[in-house]
Amino acid sequence: MPEPDGAPSGRDDRSQRQRSDRASHPAKPRGGGAQGHGASGRDAPLYGALDLGTNNCRLLIARPAREGFRVVDSFSRIVRLGEGLSHTGRLDEAAMDRAYDALASCAERVVRKGLDSARLTAVATQACRQAENGAAFIERVRAGTGLRLRIIDPAEEARLSVEGCLNLFDPRAEAVLVIDVGGGSTELSWLRKQGREMKTVAWMSAPLGVVTLAERHPEPDDVVGPAGEVWYEAMVADMGAAIAAGGIVDADMRDLFGRGRGHMVGTSGAITSLAGIHLNLRRYQRDRIDGLWMTRKQCEAAADRLKALGPDGRAAEACIGPDRADLVLAGAAILEAVQRAWPCERVRVADRGLREGLLLQRMREDRKPRRRRRRGRQPAAAE
Known part of the structure; x- marks a missing residue:
């Protein structure tokens, strides 16, 4: 994929090159299960997926491969398109300029890379959905860069995130909860084993992400003291109320998680950052983070360490950086709220999600054989 979602921005080119090299011989499949028949390898056509979110702009270019796909190029930049949106209802001019510049880089x-624009799928999510001027910004991007972004609804966003994480599901699990923490919203998808496959049985979109939650709850000066704990608990409670408002109640499913027969999959920069803190990484290493299993206690311990670091300490962490230092605890609070609402001991960290889902969906569609028109006798002409 692009630069690690959990890594700080500002290192696009260097990190992209490192990840592209690793992706050409991945230790594990990138993005999904077997791709079936059709062209793969160097002769396969290029596909692209672009995701403009509330906080990040990400591009992934890949070729189909037998085990999924192999990354050719990638890009990720924190743009904070949704900055201030929760207060004004509109995209800020400076935020739009940042996003536009990142999108122009993606277009270049x-x-x-010689990617046929017909094989590029570009989408925008919560910020453009919510903003009064979201559609106008999408048109500005089209006119200036040639990129045609489609604003997707929460249901499609949740489905694509699940699609991108499928091969991280424990095959022994009977239930899985996928948590996609975005900048402006959080999508939750509950899946249950039906026969040999996992099927989505419920989903919801909470209108809170790391940007909106952090703006709603500004960090206090004394974050390592009692005020910091009150602040953090207020974020957890806010997200907990949003989950409760979703109305997803399934006693049987909850029982499966409680008895260790289900697990969570967390996909977001905030969750990959928690994983990096847990592993004490000096630099972001996708091959160690993507697919990592963490216990609930380990997630809580990583969040406690982030609180103790304070803003400057978090900014200095290689897996967080200054652009994410004020958002990562909001992401930890969102995960904590989900874990309290749906108690579960195991979380699998995913450095993958919506973009991977977009790629796999498009590659699968292109593999479908076209129906041939039957050749038969022409109807007799009317007498």
């Missing part, structure tokens, strides 16, 4: 990469 698409051209440089």
